[in-house]
């Protein structure tokens with residue numbers, strides 16, 4: 001894919017009954033970069049994610065996915081675009097009546113893959129990535145919140161999306177478990193070059209994603225410019241939505257140094 005920008009929003013407006021949920025939103029996510037999406041409840045974070053998925057249509061503006069504007073696309077035309085994306089909701093949204101194996105296999109079956117050996121191989125591969133191999137035959141009800149979240153990530157990445165959207169992936173988790181989810185998000189970004197948008201209320205999550213990267217070589221965390229990565233490309237940028245408008249879009253450093261009183265509410 002030639003485009004270096006995975007997601008680009010240009011002057012996006014989206015209203016419900018005349019009330020804007022997104023008001024002139026412009027931002028971009030480069031390939032292999034994380035966009036950390038912050039904002040109060042009702043500020044438009046989930047609406048932004050849904051419009052990137054093409055589930056909600058803006059009234060005005062463009063949404064480019066890998067360089068292609070998806071706003072004019074029909075449902076049928078959106079299918080191949082959505083196949084390149086994975087989404088993880090806070091609720092985990094697993095099918096309670098299906099085993100972990102079947103939950104994770106779901107997208108492959110939907111895509112028409114019938115070879116059970118291939119399905120099992122790929123299910124085991126992604127479960128191993130999220131370190132949930134042992135739970136393959138369990139039912140969702142038998143899993144803890146953190147485990148369910150891991151299985152959701154496995155389910156989302158089975159079709160090898162180049163873009164991942166996470167809506168409050170650490171919401172409701174204790175700090176230790178939340179950290180393991182952040183590590184997974186980081187590992188996908190830094191070892192698979194997955195571009196992502198991460199909605200979070202936890203600033204420590206946000207700065208963690210910006211201030212470290214996962215080294216495949218050493219299988220450990222390193223500072224962003226350490227470990228020989230050329231150019232020191234941005235790992236994460238921050239978007240703060242306020243009543244549907246972009247209140248801030250910039251680097252972790254810029255956010256940390258801001259004197260803006262509204263942003264201080266988030267930082268303290």
Ligand SMILES: Nc1ncnc2c1ncn2[C@@H]1O[C@H](COP(=O)(O)OP(=O)(O)O)[C@@H](O)[C@H]1O
Pocket residue numbers: 016021039040041042043044045046047048
């Ligand atoms: N399907 C919908 N119909 C009507 N209003 C909606 C719908 N989805 C979201 N909204 C409104 O859009 C605004 C942004 O919502 P949302 O993106 O869910 O906020 P959050 O930042 O908490 O994720 C809110 O005012 C919400 O009430």
Ligand SMILES: [Mg+2]
Pocket residue numbers: 045046047167
């Ligand atoms: Mg939301």
